[in-house]
Amino acid sequence: MASQEIETLAAALARLPGLGPRSARRAVLWLVKRRESALPALLEALATVGEALVECDTCGNVDTTNPCGICRDPRRDLKSLCVVEDVADLWALDRAKLFTGKYHVLGGKLSALDGVRPEDLNIAQLLARVEAGGVDEVVLAMNATLEGQTTAHYLAERLEEFPLRITQLAHGLPVGGELDYLDEGTLAQALRARRPLV
């Protein structure tokens, strides 16, 4: 039986996405074995993240500055806006290094079953950004899940009144899955082949 301290750490790690109790215990064991080499660096990184990270008021990205690095980057194309469900999707897309515009994080997806309604998402902020002008194209980069696609359709309807090109990532049923599971090549391809949403 492991000590209370180890159990507490394992329980905390087990809640991380993709981990679970078994992997968490393995991670704890790995850390215990390297408590002198790896643990201090990890502690420091965690502390820094805890202190320094803030949410960008403009796009919803998480960064050490507000507005975030992407929003402040003058080389970024202001005319193109890419809407994603979560920050993880933003990071995945930005790793593919193909999209040169700015982002908008919705903070989730519409789901009647989970009680996530339009007003729970950053949709008003999105409409305000578009209404402020200067945006020519909105790329709806939702996941290929049913809820993601429903959300994309809903947004397209809300954006209809603006003189915009509304496009959607070219990933369909065969790819399925969620954006941050896709490799960069596939993501770049989905962006390059983005198509108008009807």
Added chain:
Amino acid sequence: MALDRISLTDFRNHAATELGATARFNLLVGDNGAGKTNVLEALSLLAPGRGLRRAALSDIARAGSERGFGVGASLAQNDDEPVRLATYSESAHPNRRRVRINGADSSAARLGEWIAVTWLTPAMDGLFTGPAGDRRRYMDRLALALDPAHASHAARYEAALRERNRLLSDLREPESGWLDAIEAQMVQHGTALMQGRARLVETLAVRLAEMPAEPFARPALSYVPAAPDHADGLSQALFDNRRRDRAAQRTLEGPHRDELDVVHAAKRVPAAHSSTGEQKAMLVAMTLAHAGLAAQGRASLLLLDEVAAHLDPVRRAALFEQLRGSGAQVWMTGTELAPFSAIAGEAAVWRVSAGAVERD
């Protein structure tokens, strides 16, 4: 093209079962509970879908197993290296189905590029008399073998339907733009679902018409869609029904209410009113017709659980003859070998007991 060198690892009551040197006919003989159907279930998981028990993956791993379950097989090719197919779960993710093809990670849908599996089990005996949902699932399972995309259309239609029903039963008036978005998904996947079902029943009916009327009590099939089967029509119907559906707190019209009509062709009697023996014979005919359709140049696997013993000798002889000409690799189970005596000489016979097999 047939499966060989099949292995089951921690699969239900099979700790480590190997079936090498299989044949056109493979007979699994043993007492009830010995693990015969478990072998068929393992084989059914070498195709896309949830297998012949529609079981939760986490229920499949053998009790007390430290790992998940594993099923592997080698698929002989005409003049090429055999293809290695495997599906398994891991104890950390007991509900995630993993697939490997020739040693590389792949998806369940890709299994369908190599193999088509059709089955008939005692659980399907009530197909004609049971609830319509059973017949819709049956159509969808068969359609999936013809078109792997069918399953995702079915799943997405169901998910969109649940969203719409949830929104309609909300205390607050549903936002029409949100309903628009959900209904657009229902239309996209619902029409694909209906087209897949229509195509399946049509091709199956053609195939059945080519089969001899006797002794398998040939069934006449028709697909009865419960909503317009084209995008504009379904979209309009959902829109028009919003008020009524809100009062009912659920969606009253749509492919989730479809029906498969089956009639004993010669007697012009609904299958549900036919005798038990005739119903079984019609199911056999439909299974054989589907196996022929599903193959499409792929390896075809036909799993018949407890079928032979329940047919009269005339129908049994006809079944064996049909199977011989089907080109499929056939797996049959029974408690005794006697009903299979006509084919035992050309079959691989496996005695199954307590989760282990032994070649006879």
